[in-house]
Amino acid sequence: MRIVSGQFKGRRITAPKKLPVRPTTDMAKEALFNILNNQFYFDDISVLDLFAGTGNISYEFASRGTQDILCVDQDHGCIKFINDTAESFEMDIQTIKSDVFKFLEKTKQQHTIIFADPPYDFTEEAFSKIPELVFENNLLESEGLLIIEHSKHTDLSNLKQFVRSKSYGGNVFSFFENETSDEEE
Template sequence: MRIITGKYKGRHFEVPRSFKARPTTDFAKENIFNVLRAYLDFDETRALDLFGGTGSISLELVSRGCPQVTTVEKDRQHFSFISQCQRTLGDEAWNPICADALRFISRCAQPYDLVFADPPYALPELAELPERVMNSGLVKEGTLFVLEHGKTHDFSDRPDFLEHRAYGSVNFSLFRK
């Protein structure tokens, strides 16, 4: 897993083969971050990475200068790996939390500028995530929500939908409060 750009550009972290989750491909990650640059100034963005998986998105956010990045991951092996990456970088802006993302959505009242979610594509609640996130305490006026999902989901009928991007089999839907 490679960091594409920013202060940690080129750093590699070896994801254990036993992981169920795989990092977002470099191609998809680079392209979605190019899109996000049009919406956000990373130096002023407080970001939340739900379903952190390997921590790939969080690594990129920290590298690009976000002053606060919170990663939520419930799988203990994945959380341990994410925590190890954070310790390796020694970056105080990054705060990994071992918790269930769906519970975190319903309980957290701290708003973020960017909420990124990369749930398992087979998650039964995936279709409800835009509703849950956009009506939670995680968002405020102007918050950008990015949902990574498979091609079977279409969220374009939502009033807060901004755009959809597809990079191979990886799809992103963007929403704004």
């Protein structure tokens, strides 16, 4: 995997084979960041990377100037790899080793972008728990975005606050936003 843009553009990152991960493809990552680039100033946002795995998405945000990044993963090897890689690139990425669902139930910190890349074999119930906890606990800033990566065999369009999805090969990004009332317009 490589960083596709920003300060560290072109830098390759090689994760140990023993990590239980499936990194987002460079093509899908580049397409996702093209969408986000039109909506956010990366140096002004806060990012929460859930099921962070190798930290692939977080490195991309950091390379583009994001200073406030928190990665959550329950695998010790993943957290160690993210910490080591962030240190070698001198990126300010924070990590928490935790079950993502337990973390979402306890945290009170809001973020501009919450990115979740859970295992593709999650049940629909497990996938639906992510936006449920994010919105019930008010973890997304008012103009923020929750993005869940999943396979093309999973459909999240029936979940509350779903707004759209984009497919790239076998990868799909589903986007969720806070509900807005007519009063705000």
